[in-house]
Amino acid sequence: MTNSREIIARRVARLFKDGDVVNLGIGLPTLVADFVPKDINVIFQSENGLLGLGPTPLAGQENKDVINAGGQPVTVLPGGCFFDSAMSFAIIRGKHVAATVLGALEVDEKGNLANWVIPGKMVPGMGGAMDLVVGARKVIVAMEHTTKKGEPKILKKCTLPLTACEEVDIIVTELGFMEVTPEGIVLREMAPGVTVEEIKAKTEAELIIPDNLTVME
Amino acid sequence: MINKVVTLEETLSFIQDGQRIMVGGFLNVGAPLKLLEAIYEKGTKDLTVISNDTSFVDKGVGKLLANNQIKKVIGSYIGSNPETGKRMNDGRLEVELVPQGTFAERIRCGGAGLGGFLTPTGVGTIVEEGKEILEVNGKKYLLELPLKADIALIKAYKADTFGNLVYRGTARNFNPLMAMAADLVIVEAEEIVEVGALNPEEIVTPGIFVDKIIQG
Numbered sequence: 001m002t003n004s005r006e007i008i009a010r011r012v013a014r015l016f017k018d019g020d021v022v023n024l025g026i027g028l029p030t031l032v033a034d035f036v037p038k039d040i041n042v043i044f045q046s047e048n049g050l051l052g053l054g055p056t057p058l059a060g061q062e063n064k065d066v067i068n069a070g071g072q073p074v075t076v077l078p079g080g081c082f083f084d085s086a087m088s089f090a091i092i093r094g095k096h097v098a099a100t101v102l103g104a105l106e107v108d109e110k111g112n113l114a115n116w117v118i119p120g121k122m123v124p125g126m127g128g129a130m131d132l133v134v135g136a137r138k139v140i141v142a143m144e145h146t147t148k149k150g151e152p153k154i155l156k157k158c159t160l161p162l163t164a165c166e167e168v169d170i171i172v173t174e175l176g177f178m179e180v181t182p183e184g185i186v187l188r189e190m191a192p193g194v195t196v197e198e199i200k201a202k203t204e205a206e207l208i209i210p211d212n213l214t215v216m217e
Numbered sequence: 218m219i220n221k222v223v224t225l226e227e228t229l230s231f232i233q234d235g236q237r238i239m240v241g242g243f244l245n246v247g248a249p250l251k252l253l254e255a256i257y258e259k260g261t262k263d264l265t266v267i268s269n270d271t272s273f274v275d276k277g278v279g280k281l282l283a284n285n286q287i288k289k290v291i292g293s294y295i296g297s298n299p300e301t302g303k304r305m306n307d308g309r310l311e312v313e314l315v316p317q318g319t320f321a322e323r324i325r326c327g328g329a330g331l332g333g334f335l336t337p338t339g340v341g342t343i344v345e346e347g348k349e350i351l352e353v354n355g356k357k358y359l360l361e362l363p364l365k366a367d368i369a370l371i372k373a374y375k376a377d378t379f380g381n382l383v384y385r386g387t388a389r390n391f392n393p394l395m396a397m398a399a400d401l402v403i404v405e406a407e408e409i410v411e412v413g414a415l416n417p418e419e420i421v422t423p424g425i426f427v428d429k430i431i432q433g
Binding site: 048093134162164200 | 246247267270293295296306316317321322324325336338340341342344345384385386387388391392421
């Protein structure tokens with residue numbers, strides 16, 4: 001059986017259109033690159049100053065000056081380019097990025113996102129997340145449906161400090177595919193074998209269940 | 218044209234306790250490591266470091282931090298260096314966290330003679346605390362102010378002796394912005410060439426911004 005992370009990455013990768021510029025966050029979102037359909041050309045952007053991210057270089061072939069925003073060595077595809085950080089965030093805030101994929105600590109019914117700080121515990125800083133969530137034309141949260149303890153992460157209202165207000169468009173977890181709408185969170189697709197009762201039990205926010213609910217592939 | 222190439226020892230005389238220092242680099246890539254090592258050895262104290270991140274515990278800016286040489290950090294990310302968070306929590310270090318795009322643009326403003334800029338980033342979050350919020354065409358923006366420094370420490374791939382700079386890969390990051398935003402700009406270049414050897418079309422930082430150059 002495929003694991004949760006792969007189920008999520010696979011579904012997110014099918015959201016892109018040919019020619020989209022996409023920024024992937026650190027961790028689970030990075031996996032999405034492996035599942036982009038072969039007939040689609042997606043241009044990956046890295047906020048440290050790179051368009052056209054390619055696969056991880058082979059051992060021994062790393063360029064010390066070419067990394068992604070997570071600090072890992074990467075390659076550059078033909079047609080790729082480098083630029084400074086002001087240009088990079090002009091691309092991001094200027095709505096030139098079609099989609100950003102990020103993890104979350106909490107998301108809520110209004111599309112609020114918290115993913116950068118747990119006061120008193122984890123204070124890594126926001127890095128580029130606040131700019132990405134405000135600037136990308138589509139904000140996709142890719143995360144496991146609950147915390148490691150099984151507590152809901154999709155809430156009525158976020159409790160942690162926000163990354164941005166009302167910017168999340170889509171939430172993909174191992175249980176389903178959800179869309180944030182002005183009416184609330186609509187469950188569009190469920191993973192095979194998952195029931196509406198199970199997903200509701202693991203979600204604090206009120207889920208809207210449409211008649212045309214389908215199976216998530 | 219003026220030859221700005223100096224020795225590492227000469228540049229150290231410009232670095233003083235209590236200065237505000239911009240340091241290029243992103244997770245240590247594009248960071249002027251030789252200059253940082255020299256400041257570490259000199260033991261300059263009470264520095265305010267303006268840098269995207271605090272590198273790693275035993276590298277670059279991280280070494281100065283662990284050696285108690287930094288009193289304040291302004292940047293966007295401290296997660297790669299646990300020592301930064303520890304010192305912030307026990308009050309030994311002041312940390313000002315700035316969204317990365319805002320950080321870059323504040324530095325650009327500092328060097329470009331602008332009084333600030335309006336950004337949608339941070340609206341409705343704790344980043345907006347204490348800032349002016351302006352509404353333009355029905356949309357809310359935060360007024361963010363320029364960042365400047367006494368010294369900028371820049372890492373370049375190639376420099377000519379006048380200070381025209383070329384970068385390589387993602388090592389460019391904040392370097393070209395910081396090179397415009399400080400009173401004194403010191404460049405560490407992997408390779409130094411004669412004036413005229415660089416193609417004017419490929420120069421990213423014009424040499425007029427640069428004061429001193431050392432061999433990296």
